Structure formats: structure tokens, C-alpha cells
Amino acid sequence: MSDIETFRQAIESFISSRGWTPTRFGREIAGDPLFVFDLREGREPRTETRQRIAKAMQTHEISMDALGRPLRIGIAGLGTVGAALINILNNDGDAIARKLGRRIVVSAVSARSRHRERGVSIDEFAWFDDPVALAKSPDVDLFVELVGGEDGPALASVSAALERGCPVITANKALLARHGVALAAMAEKNGAQLGFEAAVAGGIPVIKTLREGLGSSSITRVYGIMNGTCNYILTRMGAESISFEECLKDAQELGYAESDPTFDIEGFDTAHKLAILTSLCFGTEIAADQVFVEGIARITQADIKVAADLGYKIKLLGMAQKRADGIEQRVHPTLVRKTSSIAGVDGVLNAVALETNHVQELLLAGPGAGGEATAASVLSDILDIARGTHVPPLGVPTDDLVPCTRAPMRVHEGGYYIRLNARDVPGALAAIATRMGEGSISLESVIQRPDLRASEPGVEQETSRTVVLITHETIESAVREALNRIASDGFIVGQPQLIRIEEF
């Protein structure tokens, strides 16, 4: 047998004994995915290349033998996050194995279409049409759900894995916001872990920080920017004086916003993430349906400009804090001082701020979405599970969670920015001020901006002027009542704009 034939057989036997594909050998050992195919076709590598490969195979053989049994993962969902996860595992496989002392191998995958181009090869993995069958497969030690959706295949497959005691990792905030407590209870009952680092603020390790990083600290307030689409739109409106609609269109073209952006811009996505954080912060059940939600679609250039002149930026914030009458969970556009840390978080970035009894403010900022950043969070959960880390999914056992009692928004106290289109008639301003006074609302400033024309439909530009009121701390119900009275007096046109002010 020729020298080159012996070399080829050694490679074939290495590949088959490990269940590798020729492409993987080429990629991980030879540095050329087509190497084995070329060799099979009789193309001889240079002596130095052969020596380098023989040495790499030897090192690999030894390091593989030293490692424990591989952890076999099954991935359902091979879209933005799923494909990025496979890519990271391909590229960092050896480094991960060295860190863990065992290999992570993808044993099987599932998606809708088997033959879609995904930028990563899935040929070497077993294929399942049905994510539930994948979750039940005895060849899967850890199930990763990256399908999305609050019910359907995501819920069915995650439940199937947990029922058989198989650990689960998911990036699915919609699923957790709705079924998180039931799934956490199922995980506890069956002795399985449930990881969801990627579900809130993508690449920012906020779940681990809350669950394991804060020691005995108790959290007094959590707030943050948790939707990159909204933050991108508001940042661009601030930087370039363009309308909400134009920014949204750009965000869609750049892939930062979905073709149907409702879920993001109306604040529901932030509400899901906030509800998960609230549970971890305050030991309550997840109650996404009790979050007060307002989106950013009504923010105009007039608001952005007046806010900027007053030293503020407008951000879509999710906030939760304990009050005497329950838990306040709210998502709405918010005026924040330009000098605050949260105001510096611009573009598609996300940030979560935690205030505890020991730390005044801990701000975690970074990429809130994107395949690679999100997959990196999924991977950090995989590593935790592979190491055997076991913590209750929601920080405390589900039996110890308390119901999340909603603190009513009408008694929320804070400062308010109110923009009105006041009719350009004598007495209009005086009437508005009177109504505010009747509600015991003290005004910090009244700003008239005839240069900022209203942009709402039905508002006649020539006969109204933009008036902005900034209130001192007051009660939400008083502001709403005053605005109702002002509207019925007939001195304003269109809908008043009301934005809450938060001092951090």
C-alpha cells in the first residue's frame, strides 16, 4: 500500500470512528472543508501539510479521549438564532470542550424546511420534522427551543422535554411570559433545568445576574431599554429630525424591525421581557397581562425637540418596582435626563438597570438582539447545564412565588410632560392653567412653541399653537382628569400628548 493510501485510510478511520463528516474533518483538522474530497480523488497533499494533519489528529485523539461523554443537544428552530448557535459551536467546539472537560455535540435538529439555505451545514445532524419528536428523542441530552411563539410547537416541545426530565434552553420570551411559571414548575418536578438567558435583552447576561449574581441583595427597582427596534427609532428621531414613520421604514429596510412591527413599537415585546424580570426581581408569578403598556407610535418630532431643549431624551422604558399597594409594572415612552446612564444607551443597544438595597444602580448594557449575541447567551446556558449548575428557573422554587398584585396606574406618582394643541384664541392658556390648578397639579414650566406645528391629522396648523406643560410630581389620575376637562372646554384640538418623566 502506498504511503498516501495509508495516510488516506488513517483519515477515513479517524472520521468514521468519531462519526464526523469529511467536511468537518476538513474544517477542524485540515483547514480546508474540501480536503478529504480532494484526497479521495487522488490529489496528494504536500508533505508538510500531511505532517501537520497527522500531528493535529494525534493531539485531537488524545484530547478527545481525555474528555467525558459528549453532551448531545437537539436544536429546534434554525433561523437567525439557531443557525448562529450552530456556527458558534462549529467554530468554538474545541475551546468549549477544553473549558468544560466534555464536548458539546449537536445530535439532531428540526425546522420547517429541511432544505432551506441557512449559511451553516446541517447535513451531519439527524433531522426531525416535528420539534416534539426531537424533544422526546433519547439521543438528545439537552433540548434547545429556538422556534418562537407563545404556544404551538414551542410550548409542546418544551413541555415534552421537561416531562421526561430533559433540560431545556429557550430564547422565547413570549412563551415564558405566558407559561413561564407552569414550565418552571414542570422543570422542578422532573429535576430538569430550564435556561432562558437569551429571552431577555439578548446578549446581556441579566438573568444570571439576577438569579445568581446579587447574593443577598434585594432589588428595589428594575428598569431598562429592552427593545432595540424602538430604541433605534427614537435615537434616529433625536439625531436626524425625521418622523417616526420614516425611521420605522428605515428600521424595516435595515432588518431592525419586522414587516409587522406592532409587537415591538406598541411595547408588548418589552412588556413580556419586563414581566419575566419582575418575577425574578420580586419573587412573584409572571404576570405579563398586568403590565401597563404604551408604545412609541405617537411620539412626534415636536416631543423630541422640546424634550431635548429641556435636557431630556425620550426612551421606551420598561420599569417595575414594589409599591405599598402591589407591584407597578409599566412600559411607556419616558423622558430621561440626558445626563443619566440610561440616556446614553442609543441605537439598537439594550440596557437593564437594577437598583438594590446595597447597590444604587447596576447598569448592564449591550446588544439586545441579533443572531450571534443571542446565541452566545444560549451557549452560556448550555455551559451552565453541562457543568451541572442547578438553580430554580425563576430564582426561587415555584411554590414560593407570590401572586403579582397590580399596583393601579391611576395612583402612579411622577412628573409629566403634556403637549397640547391649544386653539389660538384669547383665554385658552388661562383656561388650561385653571384646570391644572383645580386638580392641584403644580406646573414646573409652560412652554409655547409656535414654531413646532402639530403633526396630527385634523389639527389646523394656522389656528392652534403647540403648548407644553411640565408638571411637578403629581398623581396620574389627577392629570388625566384635568386633561379630560381641558378637552371638554374646547380650547384644544386633537389628542393631548402625555409622557411620563423619570428622574434616575
Ligand SMILES: NC(=O)c1ccc[n+]([C@@H]2O[C@H](COP(=O)([O-])OP(=O)(O)OC[C@H]3O[C@@H](n4cnc5c(N)ncnc54)[C@H](OP(=O)(O)O)[C@@H]3O)[C@@H](O)[C@H]2O)c1
Ligand atoms: N433574532 C433575535 O435577535 C432574537 C433575540 C432574542 C430572542 N429571540 C428569540 O429566539 C427565538 C428564535 O428567533 P429567531 O429570530 O431565530 O426566529 P426565526 O429566524 O424566525 O427562526 C425560527 C425557526 O423556527 C423554525 N420553525 C418555525 N415554525 C416551526 C415549526 N412548526 N416546526 C419546526 N420548526 C419551526 C423555522 O423553520 P424554517 O427556517 O424552516 O422556516 C426557523 O428555523 C424566538 O423565540 C425569538 O423571540 C430572537
